[in-house]
Structure formats: C-alpha cells, structure tokens
Amino acid sequence: MSRFDFTPYRRSTVGFDRLFDLLENQARLNAGDNYPPFNISRRGEDNYRITLAVAGFRPTDIDITAQQNLLVVQGRKREEIEDGSELIHLGIANRGFERRFELADFVRVERADLADGLLIIDLVREVPDAMKPRKIAIGGTAQLSAVPSPSEDDDKAASAA
Template sequence: MRTNLDFSPLFRSSIGFERMLNALEATRRAETIDNWPPYDIVKTDEDDYRIAMAVAGFSQDELAVTQEQNMLIVSGQKADGEDVQYLHRGIAARSFQRRFELADHVKVVDAGLVNGLLTIDLKREIPEAMKPRQIEIGNGHAVSKSETKQIEAETQAA
C-alpha cells in the first residue's frame, strides 16, 4: 500500500529545508523503480560511506562515476561487441544510470572496480566554521534594573 503525502504545509512553514523537501517530493513522483544493477550502501565510519555496485561484465572504460554538486551519477554504457549468437543470455549487459542524492559536504574519495564489483568511497567533510565549538563563558557584570532602558511602551487609557 502506497500513501501519497502532501508536503505543501512544510514548504509554507520551513526555511532552508527546500532541498530535503524537494528530494522527498521527487521520491514520491518516481514512477519506475529500476533495481539494476544491484547495490549496497554501507556506513563504514562516523563520516565515511561506501557504495558497492555489482557491474559484472563491465570494464573500467564502460563505466563513469560523476559528482555534480549534491548528486552522484554512476552510469554504464556497454560497448557494441562482436556479432555473437547467444543461445541463452543471462548476464545483463544493458546500459544503466543510477543517481544518488548526496548530503551537503559529502565528497567522493575513491572509486575502484575489482572482480565485477564497483566500490565508491564517500566522506562527509564538514567545514571548520560549521563544526560545533565550545563557547567560553565570561564573568561579565549583571545588568541592573536602573541600567535597562525601555525602548517603546504602549499606554492604554482606562
């Protein structure tokens, strides 16, 4: 059972979450789910991830891994092979394009192809300015009531 959710109230009452809400909207609108090639996503450390994709029959020249802003695109284009007559074809050799939405500050670190398994290592690198920092509490003076100034007051007639 699939339930369609309406995200429009969230768009009206939130600021700065447009990318996340648009991603949720996009998954809701997804019509066809292609589950080829199969893949795993593994969290290997606090800020490290790995995508492992089974691409049997593809060579390094036939695969492309591209990062565009917050999108990782993995595509495979099988080269036109020789004229072969298959009696049975069980190994999929069709072209594919798989897209992964990446969070802010996630970068591709490495990609490798070994024994038909494409592995892509990702790392979240949060800039120093965005990391939590400890704020030192000083021993400033307390503001007395006589030092406070009233800027604006509303007076009501009785």
C-alpha cells in the same frame, strides 16, 4: 505507477519546499529500475562505501559524476562480439544503467575501484572547522576552542592515569 502532483500544496506552504522535493524524488526513485543492485556501508564515523554489482562492465564503460549533494553512476555497454562470431542467443544482460545517490552536505568521493564485477566508491565526510561546534566563554576574552568529542575525552583520561 501512480503519479502525485504536489503543486497545489506547494502554493499554500512556506518553507516546506525541501520536504516536497524529497517526496517527489522518492516517488521517482521507487518507480525506476533496480539495476544494478548496490550496498551502502558505514566504515567509520565519517567514511562510507557504496558497492554496485556491475559484472561485465569495464572501467571505460562506467562514468561517475559527483555534483553538489548528488552522485551519478552511469554504465553503457558496447554491443560488440569480440571474436567476430555470430550470436545465436542473447541471455546475458547487455543494458546500460544510471544510479543516483543523494549525498549529505560535506560528503565527497574519495576514490573508486572496479574489481571482480564490483564497483566500489569510497566516500568521506569532511565538515569544515567553521561548521563544527565551539565552546563560547561567557564574559571573558578567552580564545574559542572546538568542543572535544567523547573519544578525545577518553584518550585524555587514559593518558592522565
């Protein structure tokens, strides 16, 4: 694995810290383990789902932590033989894991479920009203109104017909 040190370049740039952070994070992620495998799907305009294959883990073995713009999923398996028998061959992976997902602004975890060896984490993006685009009247004192989305325009046209 080759490591890149971006420190000399950081000194000569202004405003590119986020770019270097992204490059360093990507290099760190590519060097890491690819366990457990996962899918990310978009289920609507503002709804997303992360599905991780975590067969053999119980809900008590998994920790999900949501921080600002970061979701961390950790799994730790207990090394125990349930029926007290002696283990002659260990072929089933019994290792822990840690997966990190960078989240966009205003994305929060809605819920998490574990069923059939799949950990499903539903995410929703909720942009505050203050951050949504607004139409501004020129030279008037009219109230500001939110800019309608294209789907709202179609609904209004259909109801008028």
